[in-house]
Amino acid sequence: MKKIVTIGEVMLRLSPPGNQRFFQTHSFDVEFGGSEANVGAALAFWGLHVSHLTAFPDNEIGWAASGQLRKNGIDTRFIPYLPGRMGVYYLEQGAMQRSSQVIYDRINSAFSNFDGKAYNWDEIFHGVSWFHWSGITPALSAKCAELTLCSLQEARKRGITVSGDLNYRSNLWRFGKEPHEVMPELMALTNVMIAGSRDFKQCLNEEFKSFTEVRNMAFDRFPHLEYIVKTDRISHSSSNNTISAMLFAKKRIHSSKSYELTHIVDRVGTGDAFAGGLIYGLLHFKPKEAIEFAMAAGAIKHSVPGDVLLCSLQEIQELASGEAVGKIK
């Protein structure tokens, strides 16, 4: 069985039920979420061995979060329990013309204050074939930026394939460094870069002009890159969206089919479902099938409430291999 390691903060997700607003709700739906752990949950559901690296507060909330990861099939044995608090994110779902809103309450979380010294990299990376990180982790604190760099250096030393999702979040990066001062060094240790168009500007200080330019820029700047994967949200409105993605190898470009999303239940975690699908696809299929599989996983996630995509391989493959332009209703 392939072994994967993911790293990143897991938070408590509190959201008003249905489409209620923060102003009116008397209760919150409670679950746990975190971009990289969401990727891990999808991969674990598809039968891979996934260990997640994070740090939890040593209290009931931290233990509950850890229990949830284990319910999602994730190995939590490397996670330390430390003084500090659990990060929280509040999510109000959008509808029609109203966008979703995310409010973070995560400063001084156990993970953002963690320096990674408790990690034993030999043990963590033993027999591992893939390591996944995202631009959320280095955005949390100077310590987390250092931890991300250290984890990538340790993965590289052992020849592990590394994927990184630029995952720019405008309401993070408050610790005194800009993303473009930190992210290029991390991308230089990465084999598979996942990005939305605005991520290039914010994280790498590169304007997205044409596909050829992006490809040339990234392969020139980042020596270990094998694939650049760009996701596209073609039309913007909360009720009607068309999505697709492209995978650039050094010599070839593969495009996925487009999906028209006619009813969106929950956008959160769609990029993570896509990233999980991409990792699974690149480990098991040729690049063209991998990008189709990733896009189908991302498309299906729009119909599933919560942070995590739990969906069979077969369901994704059927959608990915269908002939017509996909329609998720």
Ligand code: KDG
């Ligand atoms: O991709 C989904 C994430 O945005 C969500 O799980 C919360 O990890 C999160 C974050 O930092 O925004």
